[in-house]
Amino acid sequence: MIKYLSLFICIFIFVSCSPSEQELFDAGVENLESGNNAKAVEYFDRSIEKNPENTSAHNAKGVAYYNMEQYDEAIESFNTSITIDSASYKPFYNRGNAYLEKKEYVKALQDYNYASSLDAGVVDIYYNRGVALLAMEEFEDAILDFEVTIQANPQHGQAFFYKGKAELENNQPLEAIESLTQAVQNDRRNGAAFYLLGITQMSALAMKEEGCGNLKTALTLGYTEAKEWIDEFCEEE
Numbered sequence: 001m002i003k004y005l006s007l008f009i010c011i012f013i014f015v016s017c018s019p020s021e022q023e024l025f026d027a028g029v030e031n032l033e034s035g036n037n038a039k040a041v042e043y044f045d046r047s048i049e050k051n052p053e054n055t056s057a058h059n060a061k062g063v064a065y066y067n068m069e070q071y072d073e074a075i076e077s078f079n080t081s082i083t084i085d086s087a088s089y090k091p092f093y094n095r096g097n098a099y100l101e102k103k104e105y106v107k108a109l110q111d112y113n114y115a116s117s118l119d120a121g122v123v124d125i126y127y128n129r130g131v132a133l134l135a136m137e138e139f140e141d142a143i144l145d146f147e148v149t150i151q152a153n154p155q156h157g158q159a160f161f162y163k164g165k166a167e168l169e170n171n172q173p174l175e176a177i178e179s180l181t182q183a184v185q186n187d188r189r190n191g192a193a194f195y196l197l198g199i200t201q202m203s204a205l206a207m208k209e210e211g212c213g214n215l216k217t218a219l220t221l222g223y224t225e226a227k228e229w230i231d232e233f234c235e236e237e
Contacts, residue, residue, distance in 0.1 A: 021054065024043050024044075024047035024050065025043070025047040027043045028040045028041075028043030028057070028060060031043060032060060032064055032067075040064040041064045055080075058078075059077070059078060059090055061077045062076075062077030062081065062091065062098075063094060066094065066101075071099075071101050071102050074094070074098045075099070078091040078092075088118065089119040089125070090115075093125055095111050096108045096109075096111030100131065105132045108132045109129060113129070126146075127146070127156070127158075127159055129145050130143075130144075130146045130149065130163075137169070139169045140170060142162070143166045157190060158187070161196075164176040164183060167179060180196055183197075184214070189221060191222055192218070194226075195215060195223045198212065198214030198226065199215070199229060202215075208233065
């Protein structure tokens with residue numbers, strides 16, 4: 001009788017100490033935020049075992065796979081999250097990001113459009129959609145999305161940079177110079193922005209002194225493409 005009682009107590013303790021679905025999910029989020037993505041997947045899987053309908057766990061698992069650059073696995077997790085609950089913008093936005101990394105721009109654009117229809121106030125949707133549109137050579141639409149991003153965050157250096165690139169492709173060099181100038185003011189480490197600003201100043205407005213200065217800054221920041229321009233046009237600077 002004592003042995004049976006002892007066994008019953010051990011089983012009770014084991015069951016009562018088993019982590020809950022929420023505890024497993026929280027542990028996954030903690031590992032996700034600390035960069036332990038593989039461990040995060042393990043916790044999210046255990047949480048999903050307890051509740052296969054936990055859409056947040058499927059979405060977060062997809063984010064962990066995305067961080068590990070396992071984009072197909074990420075998309076599969078986002079698909080499951082969407083199947084369970086299609087009312088949240090998050091898995092659509094996240095799946096769009098995975099498609100963007102895979103250079104499947106049309107699919108990314110579709111997801112960003114749907115995500116924005118679910119929550120039009122999420123600024124990151126517009127920025128990432130702008131990147132996809134730029135890659136698709138839809139320059140005017142890309143510029144509009146970057147403008148929305150900048151209006152919400154005037155310190156967003158990359159939005160100014162990509163806006164400048166889109167404006168150059170759209171034959172708007174003056175607007176591009178303005179955008180790229182703001183880009184380098186917001187981020188003094190962006191060698192690509194200094195380079196693009198420099199060559200645009202020199203080629204569009206014959207601003208040799210300013211252009212050479214920006215090209216030299218780009219080179220010091222490791223943007224080696226600037227050296228050819230410097231060697232050819234800035235020898236006297």
